[in-house]
Amino acid sequence: MSNEVIEKVVAAYFSNIAAMNPEGWVDNFADDAVSYDPVGEPPTKVHEGFREFIGQLQAVFAQLEPTIEHIFIASNEAAVKWTMNGVSKSGKSVKFAGITIFAVNPEGKIQTTRAYWNPVQMIAQLRS
Structure with a gap:
């Protein structure tokens, strides 16, 4: 798999979060995709829980601006260091x-x- 394909799908993932676009966001995922977000919580079957995820963002945020700080690609995987404002x-x-x-x-x-x-850190900022 080419780095360009991985970079493109990662960029689309974050741009659709910024747009709070549920259909665009879920279109980046395989039909049987699973998300651990955050790790430690029960996994979500993306195609079953995507409206809830984007709906939570829409309920809380007027604006989201993700920044991909670093992307490290190996084989068919990418580790992405990101910041969200x-x-x-x-x-x-x-x-x-x-x-x-x-x-x-x-x-x-x-x-x-x-x-x-x-x-918890994000919620604390919202409550302060």
């Missing part, structure tokens, strides 16, 4: 960061994500 609907600014591991299938779709970040 957001503004809540109540006007609070948040900034949080993490690393997500993407496994991409031969069709160029995301098969799994494993996201390492701390939602």
Whole structure:
């Protein structure tokens, strides 16, 4: 698998989060894709839970701006260091960061994500 295919699907994943576009976001995933976001929580079958995920973002945030800081590609996987800046609907600014591991299938779709970040830090910023 080419690095360009992986870079393209990772970029689309983040741009659709920024747009809070559920259909565009889920289109990046294989039909049987699973997401561990964050790692330590029960996995989500993306095609079953995608509206809930994007719906949570839409309920809380007026704006989200992800930045891919580094992407490291090996074989069909990518480790992505990212930062997310957001503004809540109540006007609070948040900034949080993490690393997500993407496994991409031969069709160029995301098969799994494993996201390492701390939602508690983001929630604390929203409540402060």
